[in-house]
Amino acid sequence: MSRIETIISELSSISNNPKKAMEDYKKETGKGAVGVMPYYAPEEIIHAAGLLPVGIWGGQKSISKARAFLPPFACSIMQSVMEMQLEGVYDNLEAILFPVPCDTLKCLSQKWKGTSPVIVFTHPQNRKLEAANKFLAEEYRLVREKLERILDVKITDEALTKSIDIYNENRKVMREFVDIAAAYPQIIDPIKRHAIIKARSFMEKSKHTAMVKELNSELKSLPVEDFTGKRVVLTGIMAEPNEVLEILKENGFAVVADDLAQESRQFRNDVPLGPDPLYRLAKWWQEFDGCSLATDAKKSRGPMLIDTVKSSKADAVVVCMMKFCDPEEFDYPIYYRQFEEAGIKSLFIEIDLETTSFEQTKTRVQSFSEML
């Protein structure tokens, strides 16, 4: 097995088995893990406490127990997270960090069915004002205090600054990976690309950085071959389950960039420099744009996507619409119109973590492929 294959296989197995990743971390460090609910929680604070931040992204699941607590029009990802809470999947987490950037998460933050303590904080939405940074830094100060109390640790500014550096390094390496992966679609297919990125949700970041760095350099040493398939940009919350990516792969699509909350949105900006680490983390949220969960009077998501299509020389955008996600659903009519005006083709597919039938997606992708 080549070094490239080995790294991809290791990252894929971590991405597919977060439970084992947690157990390994515990064995290695003696320390536990803290769950991180979507979206955009300051994981660095958990990292600085020496614990493993673990992303909670639900999973492919049929929903039964959660039906008693959520009506069917709750988004697919939260249905599956609720189902897993009820199954006790998250009960070995020391705490859960819970941001509330949409109405569904506000409600869900008040009804955690597992046993771990939940730490809720609110992102400000009038983000471009300095007062918003101050507010969020204060929320983060309370998050830090609560974590310190629950975990019985001290989280110093020094440790936090170090963790921010480690995360920024990871972000930089991930941006490089996304660009490099686009040049080697024959090796990094949509499923592998997703696994490599998703693994960062379950790994100590400097370890992930080291592996992806090595992967990047191995890839760069290979000659770039012509790609005859179609190049696409993904946008949305996430592009799961793997069957969806499998369909893209089967139809000769390469993912050359993404605007997914589970992927590039997390690392397209660095945490900015400054003296106060909590304020720096807050400022990240101010500088972050182009996401349905971060209010934007300029609505820059469409123009940003158009720029990404141009810079990544993509043929089209694939809209991965999380079922019943209203923030994403509200963005769609606007960027769709902007795509039409800019002559950019797009395909709408629905993301449903509960489904096991992908015929409709298959048909849509096939006919879209013929159209391009």
Place this chain on the structure above:
Amino acid sequence: MTDTSNMSAKELLGFYQEELYEEARRAKKEGKLVCWSASVAPSEFCVTMDIAMIYPETHAAGIGARKGALDVLEVADEKGYNVDTCSYARVNMGYMELLKQEALTGKTPEKLEKSPAARIPLPDLVITCNNICNTLLKWYENLAVELNIPLIIIDVPFNHTMPIPQYSKDYIAEQFKNAISQLEEICGKKFDYDKFLKVQEQTQRSVAQWNRIASLSSHKPSPLNGFDLFNYMALIVCARSRDYAEITFKKFADELEENLKNGIYAFKGNEQKRVTWEGIAVWPHLGHTFKGLKNLGNIMTGSAYPGLWNLSYTPGDMSSMAEAYTRIYINTCLDNKVKVLSDIISGGKCDGVIYHQNRSCKLMSFLNVETADILQKGNHLPYVSFDGDQTDPRNFSPAQFDTRIQALDEMMKQNKEGVSNE
């Protein structure tokens, strides 16, 4: 000028509602500014600046109640709005699209011509506040970008921990200052702080009269039918910073007090059981829901929804005003939400609770199971929930509603006879 002195509260309500729309149309014609506003966004700033106000949620509810929603929902649908999103937003985005087409082509689209609701002018700016949902952020982002007009945001962060911390009030108060400077720029004139104080005082007088009406439902039997609050709500939304609201609510409260004195009750001796309604009204089926309850002798004497506009604060104190706009019960943690509802239920001397599982409103639906469970453990009152929607008539089944309220009625009867429902 019309003489309003002899009008009944009901006549005043109709008169001022129409007057507000007429003022906005006139303002547009005269080249003055028109603002579209979220229903619980602070009205004080724009009113101080003499900007004519339109409230899309109230307008959408009106379209729904007049059975005109489907036409405009179809327009939103064609623009790519998912049928799973809020129907107020979809009705309004569809209506806005029709107004835009009219402005661009000079021709009135047929669906606009046919719409049963009051004609409203397009806005020159929009103001939103997320104290009743984050959907209002997304909706108003879209309005601003589609019309290329300024957006004023008042963000009131979800209060996951009560009491509301000072740093949150400071953040909101800072946004008030920012809204004022945005308005100064848009209007090209200085903000008049003396007038602002008067507008705040007016708002407090309107709110006081509104609360006076709401408190009358505590009488048993009740002189007030809670469904009337759904109708009068139009003025607490659209005119609380004007004397229109104060005048109308005072008149209504006076009428109700007079009735109470004379032993005239809302259900004229037929009040058998009292219920709390949790959630927004089902506007396209308002009559059905009201009559369904009335036929069983059930009067609605509790609803937390009108309490969203209990915006009491100290005029001149920005921090106090910030608190009033952020403490809305659905913007707070479950413990506080339950506390507010519990007071509503006991204040209304209710025998049971109806929860509206509103397809349009995730925030007012996703905690209903837990809310109902906690409340029931405390007050031992029966409850039911039904599936509905505030403006999309397709998401409500009259038969399901009837069955559920019959079940509630049965349980309330048993409860009154001392049979446990637990």
